[in-house]
Amino acid sequence: MDVNVNHFPEVTLLITHYNRSQSLERLLKTFNDQQMSFGGIIVSDDGSKPEHQKKLQELQSVYGYNLVTTPQNRGLGNNINKGQDAVSTPYTLYVQEDFEPKPQFLQHLKDANNFMQADAGLDIARFYAYFSYPYTKAYGKGFAEMVFKPQLWANNHIKFYMYSDHPHLRRTSFFQKFGRYAEGVKGDITEYRMAKSFIQHKGRGIFFENYNDLFYQKNSSDEPSTMNRAGWRESKNPLALALRYVYLQFKLMRWTYDVLYRK
Template sequence: MYTFKEVTLLITHYNRSSSLERLLKSFRSNNCVFGGIVVSDDASKPEHLAKLHELKEEFGYKLVTTPVNRGLGNNINKGQDAVTTPYTLYVQEDFEPQKGFFRKLQESLEIMEEDKGLDIIRYYSYLLYPYLKPYGKGFSEMYIYPFAPQYKKVYFYSDHPHLRRSSFLEKFGRYKEEGSIDKCEYSMCVSFIRKKGRGLFYNDYQSLFVQNNTEQEPSTLVRSDWTKSKNPVIAFARGVYRQVKYNFDLHLAR
């Protein structure tokens, strides 16, 4: 059995109750027990909300709801407010842990207890973070230097599965509650870097979690065509824009 009394599992949810059930069952099937579980819901449809109350009886989590949809930032903020343990494992409902994750979570807690300066340990990403130095146990420490050429440096923080200290909002501020999901994440990325956050990145970054977006419960994230286009001219312009904007926001904006 894996027992993490000092960790609360925080799950943000919106209209994907079957995905949430799969995630919770995955933790249970691997004999993983937390000091608490918080499910923060962003005004899901009635049928999903009813399912959340059923699952609450089965899994014993704390359910935090809202009468109107207020976006991911508010959903994380109110969920984090309900956490009472020293550490928070943040996972969105469409992810599922793999067998190797639980041992890595144990190691992560040991690392964060020993290295009090670490704020976050990241377990999943779409891409390798561009600036890493070896740390140990399969992790690397992320770093950044002024005007580094890789614009993906800004993604020092990520909303993908990670372990963090529950004092995170006190140090880096609350999540932005206006605008899109991407703007919410970007705002926290900038805050994390400007306030000199420290974090580890798991080297085999797609082995500990899988993301499950089914036909019945697809991803709720919608991006503009401009951000997804593979047209070389648009891609070049996008890269230049991001490099200028990200460096301005990180080093010059007040």
């Protein structure tokens, strides 16, 4: 019998979904077209509209995933928590529905999977970000190990995001070390609190340095992103940039105190 070298029996693909069934279909089709398969696929839906729930049922018959639902929207934290609870394999590949893997992702997932198996201290392997993690040391095969520097002169606030909700491979025992995701708060707060826990519990992670090579993030006008940020934070206006610099330095001090002294 032929063995599929693109099969990851010890990895479950966990996808969180909310009102973007077309994006979900594109993601699943891309994995299928690239002949990548997993020990299981779980789609965790956060109380989508009826038309999307209908589509989820249709896609389930095609791709054979385990659909985990909730009768009403309960936020990002609950959506990840209930999806992760359904995973039974040793590793979880977490991808939100608006991402799409590029062909070269396959090899780097293999590398990350091998690293996680060989290095029992690794908690996470990250594949995508909006910005590079600022403080690292070489690890291997395009990955760098993230190093958290608490000193205020290490003043890049991105250092607090050793954990991120962007695509990553993690141990399914993640909750045992870092706790569950915060529920009942906004998604960016949920992400920050998990990042805080990751640092406080001395998590170790690797980051793929050429992260733009591995995933597309696609948001169409029909299915836009559900995460909105304040316009002044994205503006290139000189005054806005100056305000943003002051804001980020204040955030740096506040988050440093929060991570080091508040549990």
